[in-house]
Amino acid sequence: MSIQSCVTIINEWDIVAARQLGRNVAKELGFGTVDQARITTAISELARNIYLYAGKGQICIDKLNDAGKAGLRIHAADNGPGINDIRQVMEDGFSTSGGLGAGLPGVKRLMDDFHIESETGSGTQIKATKWLR
Amino acid sequence: MEFREMMESKYRELLENYIREQSEQALYAGQKFSRKSIEHKVSPEEIVSLHKSLLIEMYPEVPESILHSFDILLEVMIGYGLAYREHQSLRHQQEELRSEMEIAANVQQTLLGTKVPVIQGLDIGAISVPAKHMNGDYFHFVQDENNCISVAIADVIGKGIPAALCMSMIKYAMDSLPENRMEPSGILENLNRVVEQNVDPSMFITMFYGMFDPESDQFYYASAGHEPGFYYNAEKKEYRDLNARGLLLGVEKRTKYRQYQMEIHPGDMIVLMSDGVTECRTEEGFIERETLIDYIDKYIDLSAQEIVNNIFKELEKLQHFQLRDDFTLIILKRDV
Ligand SMILES: Nc1ncnc2c1ncn2[C@@H]1O[C@H](COP(=O)(O)OP(=O)(O)OP(=O)(O)O)[C@@H](O)[C@H]1O
Numbered sequence: 001m002s003i004q005s006c007v008t009i010i011n012e013w014d015i016v017a018a019r020q021l022g023r024n025v026a027k028e029l030g031f032g033t034v035d036q037a038r039i040t041t042a043i044s045e046l047a048r049n050i051y052l053y054a055g056k057g058q059i060c061i062d063k064l065n066d067a068g069k070a071g072l073r074i075h076a077a078d079n080g081p082g083i084n085d086i087r088q089v090m091e092d093g094f095s096t097s098g099g100l101g102a103g104l105p106g107v108k109r110l111m112d113d114f115h116i117e118s119e120t121g122s123g124t125q126i127k128a129t130k131w132l133r
Numbered sequence: 134m135e136f137r138e139m140m141e142s143k144y145r146e147l148l149e150n151y152i153r154e155q156s157e158q159a160l161y162a163g164q165k166f167s168r169k170s171i172e173h174k175v176s177p178e179e180i181v182s183l184h185k186s187l188l189i190e191m192y193p194e195v196p197e198s199i200l201h202s203f204d205i206l207l208e209v210m211i212g213y214g215l216a217y218r219e220h221q222s223l224r225h226q227q228e229e230l231r232s233e234m235e236i237a238a239n240v241q242q243t244l245l246g247t248k249v250p251v252i253q254g255l256d257i258g259a260i261s262v263p264a265k266h267m268n269g270d271y272f273h274f275v276q277d278e279n280n281c282i283s284v285a286i287a288d289v290i291g292k293g294i295p296a297a298l299c300m301s302m303i304k305y306a307m308d309s310l311p312e313n314r315m316e317p318s319g320i321l322e323n324l325n326r327v328v329e330q331n332v333d334p335s336m337f338i339t340m341f342y343g344m345f346d347p348e349s350d351q352f353y354y355a356s357a358g359h360e361p362g363f364y365y366n367a368e369k370k371e372y373r374d375l376n377a378r379g380l381l382l383g384v385e386k387r388t389k390y391r392q393y394q395m396e397i398h399p400g401d402m403i404v405l406m407s408d409g410v411t412e413c414r415t416e417e418g419f420i421e422r423e424t425l426i427d428y429i430d431k432y433i434d435l436s437a438q439e440i441v442n443n444i445f446k447e448l449e450k451l452q453h454f455q456l457r458d459d460f461t462l463i464i465l466k467r468d469v
């Protein structure tokens with residue numbers, strides 16, 4: 001079962017809207033302040049990547065309910081240039097900012113599950129889930 | 134998990150103590166707490182959150198505005214927590230790389246190992262010390278069935294792993310040289326073709342190849358752009374450069390090498406080295422070849438191996454025990 005709502009990312013302000021959406025859902029589900037902050041940081045990073053590298057895309061927040069376990073899933077999707085070498089961008093120390101942002105490895109750490117699919121020329125899909133403990 | 138369970142009460146105690154007495158002791162307890170919490174992978178944002186919730190418990194009347202301020206602190210600390218975890222993971226990777234390097238260095242040692250031949254009438258000493266883990270210098274001795282002793286000394290332009298990989302190839306090429314007796318110039322021409330064909334064009338190798346025939350006491354040699362060695366004339370107590378012209382290996386496929394020849398008298402010495410020896414840098418700049426000669430003179434009555442060992446120790450000290458380049462020194466000394 002999942003209920004979904006989305007924010008389109010085109011400019012930097014949309015990142016804030018995506019964060020707000022994520023925070024509202026996280027609060028509703030009963031996540032504590034630390035996890036709320038982790039979830040919004042992850043959303044920020046994914047939205048910022050869309051804004052910077054794909055130009056346009058979507059962040060959707062799903063409420064999950066898996067056999068009584070509640071969770072929140074961030075789904076970032078774009079039709080941008082895609083990522084050439086996924087293994088490389090998932091390595092620590094690779095991000096262009098030189099470790100100032102969380103980057104994709106940071107998103108993986110902040111969340112419980114992380115899935116990435118990307119094809120050069122056709123876009124990137126990232127799904128990251130946090131389960132309520 | 135144990136620590137996490139008592140973390141809250143421990144932190145509360147710290148906070149209460151400090152708020153009561155503001156002592157250095159209470160702060161020191163805070164420092165010890167931070168060691169423990171880092172050890173148990175507690176992230177900074179968790180501490181901020183704990184701080185905030187304890188504050189609410191201890192001071193129910195605390196102003197809302199103060200409490201809100203912690204949300205900003207928490208948000209800011211998330212980045213630090215991630216940076217710290219990335220740092221930990223990179224540290225771990227570095228540890229792995231280091232141990233891989235150590236294994237590689239051992240493999241290289243075995244691969245490139247050469248025995249210093251022991252023969253009547255010629256005293257040989259050799260030392261080769263890498264600046265980092267892997268050695269980009271190489272030396273090799275061969276004793277053929279006519280008791281001729283060949284010595285090769287080579288240096289890859291470059292250091293570290295790429296240089297070491299390149300050297301392994303040279304060693305392989307030398308082992309595969311045709312069995313029939315070849316002269317130094319012929320060997321360099323042969324190796325030059327191998328290097329030209331197989332090595333990255335940005336890599337160059339210098340090599341000196343010499344061969345001593347104990348039958349005739351003749352020393353034959355040729356050089357591919359290698360740092361010139363010395364010849365020591367015992368009778369005149371004189372050193373002169375062992376100059377030999379020749380292009381570096383790997384530059385031009387059809388390079389020809391000129392071969393030189395000289396007679397070695399009792400007490401004479403041939404000194405061969407890599408540029409790591411002459412490029413020993415001290416506060417006053419590179420050491421002069423004269424300085425090196427002074428050191429050889431200082432130890433000239435010792436065995437060839439003792440001479441090279443002592444010179445290495447002197448030059449190492451001169452550079453404050455920091456080698457900038459791989460260091461290889463070989464001495465061949467005809468017995469008196
Ligand atoms: N949605 C995307 N579309 C195309 N390329 C992307 C996308 N997301 C990430 N990338 C590529 O992956 C690289 C790594 O991204 P990551 O977010 O880990 O680090 P970064 O954005 O370079 O730096 P920062 O640490 O500031 O986030 C980016 O430099 C970019 O080339």
Ligand SMILES: [Mg+2]
Pocket residue numbers: 045048049101103104
């Ligand atoms: Mg990024």
